[in-house]
Amino acid sequence: MSHDWPLWEVFIRSRGGLGHKHVGSVHAPDSELAVRHARDVYTRRLEGVSIWVVRSSDIVASDPEQAGPMFEPAESKVYRHPTFYDIPDIVKHI
Amino acid sequence: MSPSLPIIQPEDEAKADRVQGGSYHAPEAVEWHPALFDYLLRLGDDSLILGQRLTEWCGHAPALEIDLSLANIGLDLIGQATFFLNLAGEVENAGRDGDKLAFHRDVLAFRNCLLVEQPNGDFAQTIARQFLFSTCQLALFQGLVGSNEPRIAEIAAKAVKEVRYHAELSAEWVIRLGDGTDESRQRMIDGLDWFWRFVDEMFEMDELEADLVAAGIAVDRTQLRCGFDIRVQQVLREATLPLPEYPRAIRGGRTGHHSEHLGHLLATMQFLPRTYPDAVW
Numbered sequence: 001m002s003h004d005w006p007l008w009e010v011f012i013r014s015r016g017g018l019g020h021k022h023v024g025s026v027h028a029p030d031s032e033l034a035v036r037h038a039r040d041v042y043t044r045r046l047e048g049v050s051i052w053v054v055r056s057s058d059i060v061a062s063d064p065e066q067a068g069p070m071f072e073p074a075e076s077k078v079y080r081h082p083t084f085y086d087i088p089d090i091v092k093h094i
Numbered sequence: 095m096s097p098s099l100p101i102i103q104p105e106d107e108a109k110a111d112r113v114q115g116g117s118y119h120a121p122e123a124v125e126w127h128p129a130l131f132d133y134l135l136r137l138g139d140d141s142l143i144l145g146q147r148l149t150e151w152c153g154h155a156p157a158l159e160i161d162l163s164l165a166n167i168g169l170d171l172i173g174q175a176t177f178f179l180n181l182a183g184e185v186e187n188a189g190r191d192g193d194k195l196a197f198h199r200d201v202l203a204f205r206n207c208l209l210v211e212q213p214n215g216d217f218a219q220t221i222a223r224q225f226l227f228s229t230c231q232l233a234l235f236q237g238l239v240g241s242n243e244p245r246i247a248e249i250a251a252k253a254v255k256e257v258r259y260h261a262e263l264s265a266e267w268v269i270r271l272g273d274g275t276d277e278s279r280q281r282m283i284d285g286l287d288w289f290w291r292f293v294d295e296m297f298e299m300d301e302l303e304a305d306l307v308a309a310g311i312a313v314d315r316t317q318l319r320c321g322f323d324i325r326v327q328q329v330l331r332e333a334t335l336p337l338p339e340y341p342r343a344i345r346g347g348r349t350g351h352h353s354e355h356l357g358h359l360l361a362t363m364q365f366l367p368r369t370y371p372d373a374v375w
Contacts, residue, residue: 005157026159027157027158027159028159029270030270032266033266033270036163036263036266037159037162037163040159040162040163040166041158041159041162044162044166
């Protein structure tokens with residue numbers, strides 16, 4: 001049955017204030033059931049407070065073969081890391 | 095000469111205190127109360143037996159996602175059963191806890207309705223049973239949240255959110271199967287037809303429950319019927335499904351007159367604890 005169903009990517013917000021994070025995918029016949037399937041598969045142990053699903057076919061991805069020109073230039077730019085700043089203790093999730 | 099008043103006995107004082115809510119303190123152990131015990135068995139056994147049925151799907155469902163959905167519902171139900179049966183054991187006060195009541199009770203002593211013990215059939219039949227049961231159970235638990243018996247109210251309050259999800263998920267599936275392919279539609283029709291005869295029993299009242307309703311402990315099931323019918327009609331209309339004709343209703347589960355299916359289910363469920371009574375895990 002699941003072979004007839006499109007694939008949906010699942011994103012979960014683990015708690016308020018955090019962003020949605022990709023956790024995996026589910027098969028489902030439509031978006032509403034995709035949310036329910038995501039709930040039943042990925043939030044059984046209180047992992048989330050919010051769910052997003054998106055059709056896998058709607059995701060536009062970077063080309064793995066272009067990984068070199070895409071990502072390697074950033075390797076030598078250590079000064080882009082914010083490690084040169086003092087972060088106050090009250091700032092979380094940075 | 096003024097009329098003489100009856101002599102006040104010490105037990106009358108205690109009674110008066112109880113009525114006024116004065117110095118009377120409820121004892122720790124609940125008084126043995128056969129009607130309440132039986133009512134808790136009905137609530138607990140409905141959840142237990144359907145939970146056990148749903149776990150039969152584990153590893154066999156049409157898709158991994160459905161496997162988990164059905165197992166989740168089954169586990170919710172077994173959780174409810176644990177609360178109700180443990181409380182039943184407390185009320186009975188004869189040394190039996192929830193496990194003892196679940197695994198060491200014979201088929202004639204079970205008080206679940208006939209609907210929950212019916213075989214799973216195909217996925218559509220399982221969904222039909224779940225939709226009818228959860229829609230009824232949701233209304234029942236919404237009522238029990240206001241029960242005078244605080245421990246029943248507490249269990250219902252916890253379970254009502256779970257049950258709302260069960261009712262919604264199964265309704266979604268009724269709509270998708272009913273309004274799906276020719277085959278899914280036919281299977282959904284067959285599934286509802288099969289379970290329709292067990293609907294009346296879920297709303298049946300007897301003297302035992304009527305007494306508990308009068309005491310503010312139980313919910314009058316007949317009052318839930320109208321809302322149930324409206325919801326079922328609404329979902330079936332959206333699913334483009336015909337309303338099944340009511341066949342002659344079958345009942346008897348509440349008094350221990352079960353179909354042949356329950357004995358087989360219990361044989362599987364109770365085998366291990368009965369063979370190895372001291373087994374722990």
